[in-house]
Amino acid sequence: MNPTMLNSLKLSAANVRKMALEAVYNAKSGHPGGALSSADILTYLYKVEMNANPNNSKDPDRDRFVLSKGHASAGLYAVLAECGYIPKEDIKTFRKADSYLQGHPDMKGINGVDMSTGSLGQGLSAACGMALAGKYDKKDYRVFALLGDGECEEGQIWEAAMFAAHYKLDNLCAFLDFNGLQIDGDITQVMNPTPFDKKFEAFGWNVVVIDGHSFEEIETALASAKAAKGKPTIIIANTTKGKCVSFMENQASWHGAAPNDEQYVQAVSELDEYIKSLGGAI
Amino acid sequence: MYTIGEKKATREAYGAALAEFGSDERIVVLDADLSPATKTGTFKKEHPERFFNCGIAEGNMMTIAAGMSTCGKIPFASSFAMFAAGRAFEQIRNSIGYPKLNVKIGATHAGISVGEDGATHQCLEDIGLMRTIPNMVILNPADCNEARLAVKAAIDHYGPVYLRFGRLAVPTIFGEDYRFEIGKGVQLADGKDVTIIATGLMVSYALEAKTVLEEQGISARVINIHTIKPIDRDIIVKAAKETGAIVTAEEHNIIGGLGSAVAEVLCEECPVPMMRVGTRDEFGRSGVPAKLFEIYGLDTKTIVEKAKEAIAKK
Numbered sequence: 001m002n003p004t005m006l007n008s009l010k011l012s013a014a015n016v017r018k019m020a021l022e023a024v025y026n027a028k029s030g031h032p033g034g035a036l037s038s039a040d041i042l043t044y045l046y047k048v049e050m051n052a053n054p055n056n057s058k059d060p061d062r063d064r065f066v067l068s069k070g071h072a073s074a075g076l077y078a079v080l081a082e083c084g085y086i087p088k089e090d091i092k093t094f095r096k097a098d099s100y101l102q103g104h105p106d107m108k109g110i111n112g113v114d115m116s117t118g119s120l121g122q123g124l125s126a127a128c129g130m131a132l133a134g135k136y137d138k139k140d141y142r143v144f145a146l147l148g149d150g151e152c153e154e155g156q157i158w159e160a161a162m163f164a165a166h167y168k169l170d171n172l173c174a175f176l177d178f179n180g181l182q183i184d185g186d187i188t189q190v191m192n193p194t195p196f197d198k199k200f201e202a203f204g205w206n207v208v209v210i211d212g213h214s215f216e217e218i219e220t221a222l223a224s225a226k227a228a229k230g231k232p233t234i235i236i237a238n239t240t241k242g243k244c245v246s247f248m249e250n251q252a253s254w255h256g257a258a259p260n261d262e263q264y265v266q267a268v269s270e271l272d273e274y275i276k277s278l279g280g281a282i
Numbered sequence: 283m284y285t286i287g288e289k290k291a292t293r294e295a296y297g298a299a300l301a302e303f304g305s306d307e308r309i310v311v312l313d314a315d316l317s318p319a320t321k322t323g324t325f326k327k328e329h330p331e332r333f334f335n336c337g338i339a340e341g342n343m344m345t346i347a348a349g350m351s352t353c354g355k356i357p358f359a360s361s362f363a364m365f366a367a368g369r370a371f372e373q374i375r376n377s378i379g380y381p382k383l384n385v386k387i388g389a390t391h392a393g394i395s396v397g398e399d400g401a402t403h404q405c406l407e408d409i410g411l412m413r414t415i416p417n418m419v420i421l422n423p424a425d426c427n428e429a430r431l432a433v434k435a436a437i438d439h440y441g442p443v444y445l446r447f448g449r450l451a452v453p454t455i456f457g458e459d460y461r462f463e464i465g466k467g468v469q470l471a472d473g474k475d476v477t478i479i480a481t482g483l484m485v486s487y488a489l490e491a492k493t494v495l496e497e498q499g500i501s502a503r504v505i506n507i508h509t510i511k512p513i514d515r516d517i518i519v520k521a522a523k524e525t526g527a528i529v530t531a532e533e534h535n536i537i538g539g540l541g542s543a544v545a546e547v548l549c550e551e552c553p554v555p556m557m558r559v560g561t562r563d564e565f566g567r568s569g570v571p572a573k574l575f576e577i578y579g580l581d582t583k584t585i586v587e588k589a590k591e592a593i594a595k596k
Binding site: 060064066106107108114115116118119121122125126127128129130131132133134136137156159160162163166167 | 346
């Protein structure tokens with residue numbers, strides 16, 4: 001990846017993180033931890049990888065994205081705003097009664113949302129349905145999904161994993177946001193769903209393990225997904241919950257809590273420093 | 283078409299209708315390892331390329347159907363009512379009902395007439411469960427001709443539809459001229475003393491009850507409510523005003539089903555004495571269907587008794 005592109009992706013992801021925090025702060029509720037851990041993946045998908053257009057978001061030939069871990073909605077909405085699907089000024093209406101930006105993604109009311117999600121374990125199945133339809137219709141579109149690591153404690157994820165391999169859905173690529181933390185703490189302490197790599201491999205998937213904050217590794221993993229024929233791909237992305245905000249990093253308590261005024265100011269100033277270091281405008 | 287008097291299970295008509303109308307390329311059929319029982323196998327024979335077995339994983343199947351529908355497909359997702367409406371309730375609620383997706387749920391083996399398999403497979407709650415989901419249309423055909431028309435109507439209606447079919451062979455009661463429209467009840471016989479509002483296989487018992495009542499000098503109107511939701515309020519209110527007493531009959535718990543839906547309409551618009559025929563908040567058991575109908579009071583005799591009780595309360 002050339003340095004200009006890398007820098008521009010880093011800047012976009014930083015802005016996405018800022019907007020995700022703006023959303024949660026103004027709503028006084030939401031899920032910042034997982035939005036921050038998955039921001040780089042979402043940014044790369046929408047900015048680079050996906051064949052999708054904000055002005056033609058229902059194009060039957062477009063690539064699809066399903067946020068299976070629907071509680072990371074603030075991150076998804078921030079990316080949609082960053083990429084022109086929704087106005088940036090709407091971000092601060094997140095979760096408010098007069099807003100279309102529902103607490104969890106609502107495909108009926110939000111441009112660019114391909115599936116309503118929020119109830120964990122279902123998004124991967126929906127993505128499988130889209131991929132199967134694409135196979136049947138002999139279309140070239142690809143389907144992406146983002147799973148949570150705690151979400152993999154839901155049995156339906158493994159039903160979908162079986163299904164995707166059975167129907168050889170090589171047009172399906174799922175990311176696993178492996179930040180290691182869920183509401184009640186360390187995922188291995190709550191109900192250990194690991195090892196993810198061996199499990200998905202045993203289910204018949206192409207497995208790629210990466211640093212989920214490295215755009216170069218995301219790029220390479222997606223190329224591997226495209227090249228894998230006859231099986232779906234899972235990209236297990238090692239991430240840091242709360243990434244880029246010092247006091248949120250690796251803290252399960254930031255799974256579903258909003259920053260107060262003081263914390264918000266600090267979080268924004270940390271991100272602004274980072275944006276300045278990349279040569280960006282704040 | 284099925285001939286009047288011919289006995290056949292509505293699930294047979296479901297499979298046949300899928301095959302018949304399945305030339306529409308948008309239709310895909312999903313099953314959870316029950317295709318010989320749900321009769322989706324009939325569709326599979328005609329259109330194998332659009333039949334997808336999901337294995338024994340009903341929750342996944344419902345959400346797969348949801349995903350396919352976002353790509354322009356009209357999925358019919360089939361299983362027994364217990365595992366469709368019951369096990370996969372939350373998938374239906376969140377992935378189909380909430381986004382108002384164009385998924386049809388073909389639920390067979392509904393009610394106590396499943397028989398020998400017993401309580402675990404006798405779904406008596408599905409209408410109640412599905413009725414609580416906004417955007418859901420619920421169709422419960424009484425015979426094979428109606429089942430065929432219900433499948434066609436479900437294809438033509440954009441949005442989620444729950445179709446309820448039975449395992450047991452039931453007599454064909456509707457002929458060639460029968461018209462089916464979602465949300466419109468059908469008056470099958472007029473009467474002035476009481477109205478029997480029935481759904482599904484209880485409709486034929488309701489017609490028998492009318493004859494029995496007539497012999498005893500009681501004039502009963504009979505209405506078939508094939509669409510439990512949206513319910514035909516007008517036909518119910520008119521019946522209440524004109525006959526002054528109502529009996530509902532359904533192969534379902536009296537809690538949450540047709541009886542509840544009719545009671546809601548009557549309470550709000552025209553309260554009159556009303557009695558409900560259905561299972562009375564209890565689980566089923568193994569046995570031949572005829573014996574179970576007798577034990578649980580899902581028969582002509584019970585409808586007649588309840589009709590008289592309702593009239594006595596006027």
